[in-house]
Amino acid sequence: MTPMLAPFACQPEDSRGRRHAEGMSTFRSPFQRDRDRIIHSSAFRRLKHKTQVFIEHEGDYYRTRLTHSLEVAQVARTISGVLGLNTDLAECIALAHDLGHTPFGHTGEDALSRLMAPYGGFDHNAQALRIVTRLERHYADFDGLNLTWESLEGIAKHNGPLIGPHADAKHAGAPLPYALVSVNNDWDLELHTHASAEAQVAAIADDVAYSHHDLHDGLRSGLFTEDDLMELPVTAPAFEEVDRLYPGLDRMRRRHEALRRVFGRMVEDVIAVAQNRLTAAQPRSAEEIRLMGTTIIRFSKPLYQELKAVRSFLFHRMYRAPSVVKMRAEVTAMLDDLFPLFLNQPGLLPEEWREDVAAAADETALARVVADYVAGMTDRFAAREHERRSADLPLGKNTRRGELRRRRKRGRQPPYFFRSASSQITASPAEISTFQPAIEMPNIAQAISVQRATGATSTAGFSRSAVFSPAIELPVQDCSPSHQACSTPT
Numbered sequence: 412m413t414p415m416l417a418p419f420a421c422q423p424e425d426s427r428g429r430r431h432a433e434g435m436s437t438f439r440s441p442f443q444r445d446r447d448r449i450i451h452s453s454a455f456r457r458l459k460h461k462t463q464v465f466i467e468h469e470g471d472y473y474r475t476r477l478t479h480s481l482e483v484a485q486v487a488r489t490i491s492g493v494l495g496l497n498t499d500l501a502e503c504i505a506l507a508h509d510l511g512h513t514p515f516g517h518t519g520e521d522a523l524s525r526l527m528a529p530y531g532g533f534d535h536n537a538q539a540l541r542i543v544t545r546l547e548r549h550y551a552d553f554d555g556l557n558l559t560w561e562s563l564e565g566i567a568k569h570n571g572p573l574i575g576p577h578a579d580a581k582h583a584g585a586p587l588p589y590a591l592v593s594v595n596n597d598w599d600l601e602l603h604t605h606a607s608a609e610a611q612v613a614a615i616a617d618d619v620a621y622s623h624h625d626l627h628d629g630l631r632s633g634l635f636t637e638d639d640l641m642e643l644p645v646t647a648p649a650f651e652e653v654d655r656l657y658p659g660l661d662r663m664r665r666r667h668e669a670l671r672r673v674f675g676r677m678v679e680d681v682i683a684v685a686q687n688r689l690t691a692a693q694p695r696s697a698e699e700i701r702l703m704g705t706t707i708i709r710f711s712k713p714l715y716q717e718l719k720a721v722r723s724f725l726f727h728r729m730y731r732a733p734s735v736v737k738m739r740a741e742v743t744a745m746l747d748d749l750f751p752l753f754l755n756q757p758g759l760l761p762e763e764w765r766e767d768v769a770a771a772a773d774e775t776a777l778a779r780v781v782a783d784y785v786a787g788m789t790d791r792f793a794a795r796e797h798e799r800r801s802a803d804l805p806l807g808k809n810t811r812r813g814e815l816r817r818r819r820k821r822g823r824q825p826p827y828f829f830r831s832a833s834s835q836i837t838a839s840p841a842e843i844s845t846f847q848p849a850i851e852m853p854n855i856a857q858a859i860s861v862q863r864a865t866g867a868t869s870t871a872g873f874s875r876s877a878v879f880s881p882a883i884e885l886p887v888q889d890c891s892p893s894h895q896a897c898s899t900p901t
Contacts, residue, residue, distance in 0.1 A: 417495030419694040427560035431553040441559045446503040448556040454510045454542045460789035462516035486616035504565035504613040511538025513786045514793040515742040522746040530778035531589030541590040565610030567600050575603030604701040611708035623674045629729045644717035649673050680714045745797040753781045787892025
């Protein structure tokens with residue numbers, strides 16, 4: 412039985428519909444149908460191999476864009492369900508919010524944004540809209556996924572209005588990304604208003620999820636310790652409570668119990684604040700939520716200030732840790748090579764992209780096609796493509812591609828963090844010892860023996876640290892970003 416929705420929730424029967432008219436589904440609401448289309452999209456599957464936070468000591472336990480999106484969707488369903496909102500729409504927006512991310516996370520987005528500056532810029536939220544309205548090409552009657560207006564609005568505006576007096580100051584004077592302008596020209600998303608309460612829930616669920624799991628991943632990586640978190644607001648009281656209730660608890664259980672309390676406090680705070688604000692405002696429709704001129708879903712001021720301290724800690728100790736900064740430079744160099752290479756030689760793009768290349772009327776249009784291709788790459792595909800295309804890259808003595816070619820001439824493997832189809836082990840034992848203190852060298856031989864026993868010629872399924880995991884994965888294939896469903900596993 413479907414729970415009764417609050418009057419200010421987005422009602423499925425009141426949806427503004429789809430850009431291309433379709434008949435109603437027999438068993439699913441319009442928002443359930445949107446959610447299912449996102450889950451079955453090629454772009455969603457590729458999130459499995461896209462970075463959430465780039466950590467040098469990468470392993471099987473760290474979050475990816477896909478697992479992050481699933482965690483965001485879980486939080487969004489919980490909060491929206493308590494508030495009487497449409498859980499299907501909140502989940503849909505949460506699952507779609509990172510579809511437009513580049514390889515290598517925000518580092519890749521920074522690089523592509525800079526490279527695309529002369530051609531209208533790049534923004535991952537706008538790229539998500541481009542994916543769901545144009546780049547996914549599976550249906551006979553339309554390009555994209557033909558999502559409802561409410562879902563498109565949520566993807567575009569979940570972080571707030573983009574123009575007008577209520578827009579964030581960071582948008583002041585800045586041109587809108589071309590991908591967003593293009594979609595909005597086709598169907599007015601009312602960029603001057605706030606989004607629905609469901610979209611606002613998806614946005615804060617993103618904050619809750621990454622604030623929690625970045626602490627967890629940072630601890631696992633060794634970039635900081637539990638003692639460091641005892642100095643911070645939010646986390647210190649959580650650890651103190653666990654120590655009081657479970658004295659002598661082992662380290663991993665202690666960590667989990669403390670961080671689940673941090674997680675719970677954030678969710679409960681958001682729900683309490685939203686209930687108070689909704690009770691005070693008494694909105695009678697979803698449209699009144701959009702026109703309130705402020706967000707209805709937010710953290711309390713005290714918790715917001717405490718979370719700012721936690722995020723500042725994460726920025727300095729995790730996002731800008733020396734090992735992460737080093738890797739940021741390497742992956743930035745990869746995209747700095749690949750984008751101009753494909754722009755100058757578009758014939759190198761896969762055959763399914765040739766029609767778009769031929770339709771490009773000028774350099775700007777061509778650059779946008781190239782950006783679509785590069786942005787759709789997974790981390791490991793981008794690394795392998797960079798290695799594969801090294802012969803086509805300009806050779807400079809002090810450049811990354813020059814070093815790659817010189818290593819090949821000397822018979823050495825490229826020093827990538829990622830494995831490639833042509834490489835066996837991408838780091839020498841001496842190099843490996845610098846990555847992670849707790850590495851067990853015998854597992855290298857184990858990984859090699861698995862390859863030999865299975866007759867594998869590719870190590871695409873392994874990362875530098877994956878060979879040290881007790882559970883060795885067999886090699887898997889990857890695929891290039893495509894308009895169509897990949898023919899090989901992603």
